Amino acid sequence: MTYPIEKIRADFPILNEKIRNKPLVYLDNAASCQKPQAVIDSIVKLYSHDYANVHRGVHTLSVRSTDYFEAAREKMKTFISAQSEKEIIFVRGATDAINLVAQTYGKANIHAGDEIIITAMEHHSNIVPWQMLCEEKGAILKVAPMNLAGELLMPEFEALLNSKTKLVSVVHMSNALGTINPVEKIIELAHARKIPVLLDGAQAIPHTPVDVQALDCDFYVFSGHKLYAPTGVGVLYGKQSLLEAMPPYQGGGDMIRTVTFEKSTYAGLPHKFEAGTPSIAEVIGLGAAIDYLNTIGMDKIAAYEAELLAYATQEALKIDGLKIIGEAKEKGAILSFTLGKIHPHDIGTMLDSLGIAIRAGHHCAMPVMDFYKVPATARASFAMYNTKAEIDVLILGIKNLIEMFG
Amino acid sequence: MFEDLRDLYQEVIFDHNRNPRNFHVMENYDRMVEGFNPLCGDRITLFLKLDDDLITDASFQGSGCAISTASVSLMTEIVKGKTEAEAEALFKTFHEMTTGKDENINFEAVGKLAVLAGVREYPARVKCATLAWHTLDAALKNEQQSISTE
Numbered sequence: 001m002t003y004p005i006e007k008i009r010a011d012f013p014i015l016n017e018k019i020r021n022k023p024l025v026y027l028d029n030a031a032s033c034q035k036p037q038a039v040i041d042s043i044v045k046l047y048s049h050d051y052a053n054v055h056r057g058v059h060t061l062s063v064r065s066t067d068y069f070e071a072a073r074e075k076m077k078t079f080i081s082a083q084s085e086k087e088i089i090f091v092r093g094a095t096d097a098i099n100l101v102a103q104t105y106g107k108a109n110i111h112a113g114d115e116i117i118i119t120a121m122e123h124h125s126n127i128v129p130w131q132m133l134c135e136e137k138g139a140i141l142k143v144a145p146m147n148l149a150g151e152l153l154m155p156e157f158e159a160l161l162n163s164k165t166k167l168v169s170v171v172h173m174s175n176a177l178g179t180i181n182p183v184e185k186i187i188e189l190a191h192a193r194k195i196p197v198l199l200d201g202a203q204a205i206p207h208t209p210v211d212v213q214a215l216d217c218d219f220y221v222f223s224g225h226k227l228y229a230p231t232g233v234g235v236l237y238g239k240q241s242l243l244e245a246m247p248p249y250q251g252g253g254d255m256i257r258t259v260t261f262e263k264s265t266y267a268g269l270p271h272k273f274e275a276g277t278p279s280i281a282e283v284i285g286l287g288a289a290i291d292y293l294n295t296i297g298m299d300k301i302a303a304y305e306a307e308l309l310a311y312a313t314q315e316a317l318k319i320d321g322l323k324i325i326g327e328a329k330e331k332g333a334i335l336s337f338t339l340g341k342i343h344p345h346d347i348g349t350m351l352d353s354l355g356i357a358i359r360a361g362h363h364c365a366m367p368v369m370d371f372y373k374v375p376a377t378a379r380a381s382f383a384m385y386n387t388k389a390e391i392d393v394l395i396l397g398i399k400n401l402i403e404m405f406g
Numbered sequence: 407m408f409e410d411l412r413d414l415y416q417e418v419i420f421d422h423n424r425n426p427r428n429f430h431v432m433e434n435y436d437r438m439v440e441g442f443n444p445l446c447g448d449r450i451t452l453f454l455k456l457d458d459d460l461i462t463d464a465s466f467q468g469s470g471c472a473i474s475t476a477s478v479s480l481m482t483e484i485v486k487g488k489t490e491a492e493a494e495a496l497f498k499t500f501h502e503m504t505t506g507k508d509e510n511i512n513f514e515a516v517g518k519l520a521v522l523a524g525v526r527e528y529p530a531r532v533k534c535a536t537l538a539w540h541t542l543d544a545a546l547k548n549e550q551q552s553i554s555t556e
Contacts, residue, residue: 375448
């Protein structure tokens with residue numbers, strides 16, 4: 001079956017927008033993806049007909065909202081092939097999930113002199129929570145290096161593993177470079193030394209099928225808004241045994257079994273980690289996004305995006321003076337580039353005047369910018385609804401702006 | 407292709423971006439302040455030489471987008487020979503021009519800087535134009551070694 005690109009584009013109403021009188025070419029998907037009508041409708045339907053707080057009332061609407069909310073958890077369990085819905089913790093996003101692990105698993109298991117390993121291509125969200133933990137505990141953050149193509153140096157990574165290593169936390173797919181890390185190998189090496197592995201899947205999850213049991217990762221985190229769902233919701237997947245042993249994160253309603261002024265006992269999984277009223281509509285919207293993605297298939301999306309990336313890369317390489325930042329062999333649909341002395345912010349403004357949305361900046365990965373000795377890059381990132389025709393618009397725009405800058 | 411951008415990217419801006427004026431490290435400066443825009447990574451170091459309250463020399467180093475480079479280049483030209491009070495007054499006028507608070511641009515007051523008025527139509531780029539002036543303000547007040555637009 002051919003990829004139903006026309007149908008998919010029709011499913012995303014925002015793609016009909018005109019930006020500065022030109023058709024929108026949305027290539028900032030690594031920052032956040034647009035939402036299909038099915039997700040928008042799910043939220044409108046909830047607030048119009050079914051909304052109340054979850055896990056509380058005996059009244060009809062609370063039961064309905066709870067059912068939809070828990071159905072989203074079930075869908076997510078299947079989507080990432082978790083063993084149990086107890087392993088799906090709804091959080092605010094990938095950042096929140098990493099902070100949760102740092103503040104619970106990290107505080108309980110990482111002590112003075114222990115080591116945590118990350119990589120040179122992490123997003124700030126997989127650097128700063130560990131720095132904060134290390135500072136508090138007197139632990140040490142180790143950074144596995146990469147080569148100029150943006151590929152992790154595996155021998156160097158392996159050499160960092162030792163008896164003091166208590167956690168490996170690596171990005172599955174880099175947001176600044178597009179690199180897809182050899183996570184199976186990373187997990188194998190770490191597990192051989194009984195070291196748990198957290199994967200930051202914020203970028204990988206919208207682009208590739210993820211099976212947490214096949215990967216055998218201990219934690220997998222991502223945000224909903226990059227997966228065609230609303231902001232304010234994300235997922236922490238954790239192996240049940242690990243989650244059960246972890247102390248709670250925040251205290252409050254929903255995460256308790258009993259409360260007296262002397263002592264409280266905590267709810268079981270997953271509610272132990274979901275204090276307070278959750279993002280109800282957003283979680284239900286995330287469930288709708290999964291339903292939508294399932295109608296197309298993540299494997300088909302991955303194959304289609306690989307074609308887009310190959311085409312964009314081929315055309316970009318024809319442009320004199322364009323340098324691609326991130327040329328890993330294994331790469332997701334991200335094209336980060338520089339144009340010599342033309343600053344990415346100027347590129348961003350100029351392309352915006354043509355209706356093209358890209359990201360210009362450090363992509364919350366300042367150490368990556370330092371590594372390549374650039375203050376910023378321009379980044380076009382593709383999603384399931386982009387087309388080769390849109391890439392042509394981008395390439396023509398880049399050629400013209402180079403000419404204008406002279 | 408970029409007709410809509412002509413107000414923002416005027417030829418003077420390209421000229422100052424290609425050939426920034428006063429683009430060098432200053433020996434024996436009286437003030438040096440680093441200005442940083444963490445949003446886009448623009449980074450400048452501004453040097454001033456003062457004679458009492460008179461700015462006798464200004465230069466800069468750093469890297470940034472065309473708007474920020476042109477802005478700091480133009481600024482170093484225009485503030486030379488001005489008193490601190492005159493420079494601060496110009497900053498105020500410039501700020502009002504770029505943030506669009508004053509609909510009528512006082513061309514007499516801003517002179518060459520009028521080429522940067524176009525940023526007011528591009529809110530995301532205003533900080534590129536004002537970074538230079540915030541850095542100058544910090545240098546004149548002599549309060550800190552580095553400033554950030556965030």
